[in-house]
Amino acid sequence: EIVLTQSPGTLSLSPGERATLSCRASEIVISTYLAWYQQKPGQAPRLLIYGVSSRATGIPDRFSGSGSGTDFTLTISRLEPEDFAVYYCQQYGSSPRTFGQGTKVEIK
Amino acid sequence: EVQLVESGGGLVKPGGSLRLSCATSGFNFRDYSMNWVRQAPGKGLEWVSFISSTSKYIFYADSVKGRFTISRDNAKNSLFLQIDSLRAEDTAVYYCAKDPSGTYQYYFDYWGQGTLLTVSS
Numbered sequence: 001e002i003v004l005t006q007s008p009g010t011l012s013l014s015p016g017e018r019a020t021l022s023c024r025a026s027e028i029v030i031s032t033y034l035a036w037y038q039q040k041p042g043q044a045p046r047l048l049i050y051g052v053s054s055r056a057t058g059i060p061d062r063f064s065g066s067g068s069g070t071d072f073t074l075t076i077s078r079l080e081p082e083d084f085a086v087y088y089c090q091q092y093g094s095s096p097r098t099f100g101q102g103t104k105v106e107i108k
Numbered sequence: 109e110v111q112l113v114e115s116g117g118g119l120v121k122p123g124g125s126l127r128l129s130c131a132t133s134g135f136n137f138r139d140y141s142m143n144w145v146r147q148a149p150g151k152g153l154e155w156v157s158f159i160s161s162t163s164k165y166i167f168y169a170d171s172v173k174g175r176f177t178i179s180r181d182n183a184k185n186s187l188f189l190q191i192d193s194l195r196a197e198d199t200a201v202y203y204c205a206k207d208p209s210g211t212y213q214y215y216f217d218y219w220g221q222g223t224l225l226t227v228s229s
Contacts, residue, residue, distance in 0.1 A: 035215035044203055044219040045153065056217065088153055092214050096169055099153040
């Protein structure tokens with residue numbers, strides 16, 4: 001199965017700063033089949049990005065995704081207070097679908 | 109508005125069984141594949157099982173194969189997960205999650221709020 005490794009484990013930033021989250025796959029992710037989710041404490045994950053760079057319905061444009069092959073990035077251009085959460089990447093190009101271990105974005 | 113509402117979690121002894129349910133609304137349930145995804149306390153997300161819109165295709169994670177059974181009732185807009193031979197490592201919040209497709213396995217575009225299953229003696 002494809003192992004996704006996210007870095008850093010924790011990102012400490014201030015509101016208004018730019019966040020750059022990395023997701024590295026153990027094998028090439030087929031057909032840009034990579035998604036990103038946001039999860040806040042006590043809540044279900046929420047889809048942010050699919051197909052590497054397509055924003056899900058209602059997701060603000062400060063969230064953007066990029067990458068190809070084995071290296072992918074989620075960028076939050078200017079952190080809002082509600083963006084402090086855990087972020088997961090997920091690949092769906094190969095079975096089984098797998099998630100990264102998560103990156104926590106915390107307030108500095 | 110798409111809604112997924114899980115139920116059926118609770119405290120179960122090792123070796124026991126449980127059936128989780130997911131009631132859905134706000135979309136044409138019979139047209140979409142569905143999944144169960146779990147999250148152990150303080151841990152990350154793990155895909156557990158997939159069922160296509162017509163139940164033709166069913167898949168399980170290796171960690172649950174032979175013990176978990178996914179099913180759906182398209183007439184009742186509901187998804188189920190029968191869990192047998194429970195182990196301590198099955199302790200998790202179980203999420204019902206919708207696929208954007210009726211056949212293939214993609215990402216998860218909508219999630220329920222989850223139901224907690226605790227396996228302990």
